[in-house]
Amino acid sequence: MASNQPAPEAPSPFATREGFGSPGDADKAWEEWNPTEDSLRPVRGRHRVAKQRGLARSSTVLGVGVIAAVGAGGMATAQSKPPVSISLPDSLADNLPDAKSLPGLGALITAVESDDTPVPVAASAPFTTAGLTTAETEKGATDAGEALRARILQQAEQQQSAADADAKAAEEEAAAAKAATEARKQQDVATAKAAAEKKAAEEAAAEKAEAERLAKLAASYSLPTSAYTITSTFGEAGTMWASGQHTGLDFAAPTGTPVKAVHGGTVKSAGWSGSYGYRTVLELDDGTEIWYCHQSSMDVVAGQQVNTGDTIGRVGATGNVTGPHLHLEVHTPDGTGIDPMAWLTGKGLTV
Structure with missing residues (x-):
């Protein structure tokens, strides 16, 4: 990150480099060049400083950091975001410390053997496959956030379907229990009615039999007199x-x-x-x-x-x-x- 503070007053080797001043003054001591004064404009707040090719390889790391900050719903792959181009003046870039020697940053940068080695970029695979199935991965699905969202929605639908099925089963069981209770009540009423009718029929039959017996018996008996x-x-x-x-x-x-x-x-x-x-x-x-x-x-x-x-x-x-x-x-x-x-x-x- 660049700063708008003045550079230190210490002598700088940049003053004697070729290309600064006129050719006839090569043996003279050149004025100290202040890059802040000559080439950098004061800015407000936080900003990104362009860098040359030396730090371009770290754009992948920065892109990954940006992606990591995005939630599951907006997660994207590093491939979907173009590398960030940052440039610095050659005189400043040549004297910057190696990025790999910086604490906490060197481990994140992939070492390269030469300038011709391709800059590693984010894999074409999703940043996370937590929301992807094997079939989705094989098809090349790269939007992990959308896949995770779809998976969550699918699971929610399955859970809702299961809950609806359980509720429906509970309702059916309650209805069956109620129907069974009503059936038992009706059966009890019918049984009691049948028992009462049977008892009444038996009593009527018994009374009829007794009447027939008495009638038959009366036919064999007689009162002792009449008009009494x-x-x-x-x-x-x-x-x-x-x-x-x-x-x-x-x-x-x-x-x-x-x-x-x-x-x-x-x-x-x-x-x-x-x-x-x-x-x-x-x-x-x-x-x-x-x-x-x-x-x-x-x-x-x-x-x-x-x-x-x-x-x-x-x-x-x-x-x-x-x-x-x-x-x-x-x-x-x-x-x-x-x-x-x-x-x-x-x-x-x-x-």
């Missing part, structure tokens, strides 16, 4: 009964109303029985006994087989009574008295 009124039920308390409570079911009806066999069976006994008046005991096939009491007359005898609905006697008021009625009792095979109304209802009859 229930006046006393099983278990009622009162002083009219020796046990303190009523032991049967009373069907109040006019005297002479037919008394019928509730089911087919065998007449176990028929006759007078104290407070029961005239009583007929009908034993069924399962051992159950039906007692018909207070009859005015009896139409069967012990040991006789009867069928459902056969007339076995007549309503009366014999024994301990307050009016004509049929007193009906039901006893299990072991002799225990049970509620006649519940027993008749259990046979499908409506009392």
